[in-house]
Amino acid sequence: MQAKTVKVPGPDHPIDIGPQGGRVVVTIGGRIVADTRAALTLREASYPAVQYIPREDVDMAMLERTGHKTYCPYKGDCAYYSIPAAGERGRNAVWTYEAPYEAVAAIAGHLAFYPDRVDAIDVGS
Numbered sequence: 001m002q003a004k005t006v007k008v009p010g011p012d013h014p015i016d017i018g019p020q021g022g023r024v025v026v027t028i029g030g031r032i033v034a035d036t037r038a039a040l041t042l043r044e045a046s047y048p049a050v051q052y053i054p055r056e057d058v059d060m061a062m063l064e065r066t067g068h069k070t071y072c073p074y075k076g077d078c079a080y081y082s083i084p085a086a087g088e089r090g091r092n093a094v095w096t097y098e099a100p101y102e103a104v105a106a107i108a109g110h111l112a113f114y115p116d117r118v119d120a121i122d123v124g125s
Contacts, residue, residue, distance in 0.1 A: 013074055016043040017052075017106045023124045024051045026058075026113050028086045033118065034058040040106055044074070051121060052110035055096075068092045075107070076100045086117065093117035 020039040025032060036057035042050045063081040070078045075097050083090030096111045097104070115121055 013045050014043075015045075015074060015104060017041070017104060020051060020123065023122075024053060025120075025122045025124075026053070026118055027120050027122075028062075028083055028090065028118045030119075031062070031085065032059070033062050033083065034111070034113070039123075040110060042104075042107060042112075050112050051123060052107045052112050055109050055111060058111050063094060066092055070095075072097075074101070075104050081111070083118070089117050091117075 017040055020041045023037050024034070024039040026034040034053045034057055036053050038054050038057060040052040042052055044050070062083060062085060064084055066080045066082050068080040070080075072078060076099060078095050078097055080092040081094040081096070083093050086093060093114050094111050095114075097107050098109075100107050113121055
């Protein structure tokens with residue numbers, strides 16, 4: 001299914017979600033954790049763009065669910081995974097909105113990675 005660009009209205013906190021259009025590869029310790037051509041790019045207010053990768057394109061065997069949770073008033077409840085192979089740096093390195101608000105529903109079933117907790121998030125064309 002081809003993702004479409006979604007814009008969340010709001011002059012104080014705009015969110016834009018659309019297909020990345022190229023390949024996204026996430027690596028840690030010389031291993032590929034995620035590899036996709038179906039990532040969604042989320043641009044939110046003045047924050048750096050984030051790549052949301054479909055769960056089926058992530059090596060879930062490399063991740064471990066944690067009890068850490070946060071809440072975003074724009075996206076909803078957020079759950080986390082650690083990457084044990086990354087040691088302490090990999091703790092809560094991955095996040096997901098499993099039941100996001102309707103305005104950002106496109107990111108359901110996707111995972112995002114903190115850039116400083118993995119070796120690389122390569123975004124290509």
